[in-house]
Amino acid sequence: xxxxxxxxxxxxxxxxxxxxxxxxxxxxxxxxxxxxxxxxxxxxxxxxxxxxxxxxxxxxxxxxxxxxxxxxxxxxxxxxxxxxxxxxxxxxxxxxxxxxxxxxxxxxxxxxxxxxxxxxxxxxxxxxxxxxxxxxxxxxxxxxxxxxxxxxxxxxxxxxxxxxxxxxxxxxxxxxxxxxxxxxxxxxxxxxxxxxxxxxxxxxxxxxxxxxxxxxxxxxxxxxxxxxxxxxxxxxxxxxxxxxxxxxxxxxxxxxxxxxxxxxxxxxxxxxx
Numbered sequence: 001x002x003x004x005x006x007x008x009x010x011x012x013x014x015x016x017x018x019x020x021x022x023x024x025x026x027x028x029x030x031x032x033x034x035x036x037x038x039x040x041x042x043x044x045x046x047x048x049x050x051x052x053x054x055x056x057x058x059x060x061x062x063x064x065x066x067x068x069x070x071x072x073x074x075x076x077x078x079x080x081x082x083x084x085x086x087x088x089x090x091x092x093x094x095x096x097x098x099x100x101x102x103x104x105x106x107x108x109x110x111x112x113x114x115x116x117x118x119x120x121x122x123x124x125x126x127x128x129x130x131x132x133x134x135x136x137x138x139x140x141x142x143x144x145x146x147x148x149x150x151x152x153x154x155x156x157x158x159x160x161x162x163x164x165x166x167x168x169x170x171x172x173x174x175x176x177x178x179x180x181x182x183x184x185x186x187x188x189x190x191x192x193x194x195x196x197x198x199x200x201x202x203x204x205x206x207x208x209x210x211x212x213x214x215x216x217x218x219x220x221x222x223x224x225x226x227x228x229x230x231x232x233x234x235x236x237x238x239x240x241x242x243x244x245x246x247x248x249x250x251x252x253x254x255x256x257x258x259x260x261x262x263x264x265x266x267x268x269x270x271x272x273x
């Protein structure tokens with residue numbers, strides 16, 4: 001599905017360039033000109049590091065921050081301590097999301113959800129593996145905390161289960177895995193029909209960020225752009241003009257196709273022969 005997803009994105013880019021229009025116009029947009037970004041990063045090991053990270057990215061203009069993986073998913077007390085540090089540092093103006101990375105049992109997730117809900121965490125992401133549909137359903141039905149998942153899944157039929165059987169609140173298709181922009185739009189509108197939010201997963205390259213921006217601009221039910229702040233040379237070097245966050249938002253590309261230019265030197269460096 002990764003290969004088909006890449007081919008689909010490339011075809012949309014070709015079509016956009018041929019038509020002289022950005023992809024979001026061809027997909028039926030635009031619902032927005034820029035998108036609220038959340039800083040996506042690995043969870044540090046200590047509360048002090050968490051507070052420093054929140055302060056750093058809030059000063060850069062981010063109004064939402066997601067911490068994931070790292071020490072999370074093994075000890076609920078530690079997870080709650082780290083989440084508490086994040087919320088205390090963030091204050092009322094900055095949202096905090098917590099990505100467990102499949103680390104919880106159902107009982108652990110229910111206990112953590114109570115704590116996160118009281119803290120005001122915006123969502124808890126992927127407490128279970130994607131196939132744990134019954135656990136997701138029981139968790140989602142037991143809490144008013146938003147539960148998010150979907151980055152591992154491919155094809156709209158998998159997302160039908162996540163929406164209608166698992167009762168997820170936030171649907172997170174990865175455009176490079178789900179089947180490209182074509183399938184991602186179908187998933188997003190399926191979520192829209194169920195009154196759910198669609199926030200695509202975008203942790204890899206600037207090309208994927210561009211695709212996410214076009215999708216978000218073409219659907220009525222998104223809330224955020226995932227913007228990885230984890231250090232990556234490929235993410236930093238692949239585009240001639242990397243995306244910038246301005247006052248917590250990222251502009252939707254307006255040039256034809258994906259609206260980005262690949263750095264030919266980076267392409268030579270990372271291409272697989």
